[in-house]
Amino acid sequence: MKFRRSERLVDMTNYLLEHPRQLVPLTFFAERYSSAKSSISEDLAIIKETFEQRGIGTLQTVPGAAGGVKFFVKVKEEEVRPFIAHLCDLIRNPERLLPGGYLYMTDIISDPQIVNKVGRMFASAFSNTEIDVVMTVATKGIPLAYAVASQLNVPVVIVRRDSKVTEGSTVSINYVSGSAKRIQTMVLSKRSLAEGSKVLIVDDFMKAGGTVNGMISLLEEFNAQVAGIAVLVESENIEERLVDEYLSLVRLSDVDVKEKKIKVSEGNFFSMNIGNR
């Protein structure tokens, strides 16, 4: 059965979007559509151009017999800026204020559309970084971690506060939570992380960075490396930041419980220079 170009374009677009960062040989597509490799190459050129123009991503062509094509997510500044502005508007709402100056953010993280967009932006920022696995701590960071990992085509590792029977043997560490200065525990299943892994740490919120720092200590136990750190919201006005290099979309600078005012601004997404973004 032969396929027309129009059908091929629709199916290839879907296939590439579903297989980011994976090398797809041209012969795979040629066989899938009973088409000549030259036609497939032309299709890919059209897809690449459209993906780049619309801020969907880019295609990398690997030449040679073992070659093929790889899709990378690549968002455009024109998409990121209004999205961050929208997030800031959402967070600024005084109804989010909880006792103790905490902010209710569950509704934002509940929205898969928002979560997936954040995932695309983080993946885009780290598209030139070698990453083997995305790590987060239960539970708020989990959706973001999966959204990033989907686009990076790597597994997710979830650190827990307590060990469970279904995890098998575990490694646990104690760490000092940065803002409250309390000793806490973190647990990770032994078989979940291979030695030498390059790890992208993802979380929803970072204050002084105690939790992120705890994850970094845990990585040392596994002889793994930090490849990057990305958080949705960072909190400013912290005397002593425990973590230096990280990416953030939103910066929370002040929460005035009395006046019911929440001050937020763009995070460091554009000032951080990761890869050739």
Place this chain on the structure above:
Amino acid sequence: MKFRRSERLVDMTNYLLEHPRQLVPLTFFAERYSSAKSSISEDLAIIKETFEQRGIGTLQTVPGAAGGVKFFVKVKEEEVRPFIAHLCDLIRNPERLLPGGYLYMTDIISDPQIVNKVGRMFASAFSNTEIDVVMTVATKGIPLAYAVASQLNVPVVIVRRDSKVTEGSTVSINYVSGSAKRIQTMVLSKRSLAEGSKVLIVDDFMKAGGTVNGMISLLEEFNAQVAGIAVLVESENIEERLVDEYLSLVRLSDVDVKEKKIKVSEGNFFSMNIGNR
């Protein structure tokens, strides 16, 4: 700027995949590409045909002035069967056996490709069901819940075992875990679920169904309704199943710790008749 059909097909495919179950007016596409509505209609016909042929999904056309097009995920049996067989092979591996007859499944749920596929299959099974929100319990069910919710275009609500300051006021219930017969607690933030919501319950594993039953009790507290139940793995050989109607991909029928044998088979995915699947 005018767009050629080939470019429109690539961009429309991406747009529709990113906006499932959302009505997109033809005028939106017509303006986006400075093209006539008639051309857009032709494009959509091509996309619909390819989507259906390749088991990606389907497009529903809503006629009239307020009309447009909606994308629904719809997988094919030819895709689901080998995927379930592959899952069964993975789970059958005796290295998964943990003390007490538990199975290590974290690596399976760690893989976003697997999780997203399961999400597409569940969303496909419930594509004709009215669903306002997907609910799960922390933490193992979270990735699956988001994968389904992404495709259904609804938010996720996460039930916890304990309450947290960042959740605001909560409603909590006690329930009896089915297999261990222990009293446990479940907590849900008050603002996270609107009255009357139609809820799809998703989890990774179901034994007697105590946890799922707990979620159903919690829904009653919110005057919400169960729209469906979907689990990745169900365990057989339970004397008293607390939940009747549910969808499962894999059935675990026997775990022989001594002989290191794990018996698994296809779940009820194909025998359950949800909507017009």
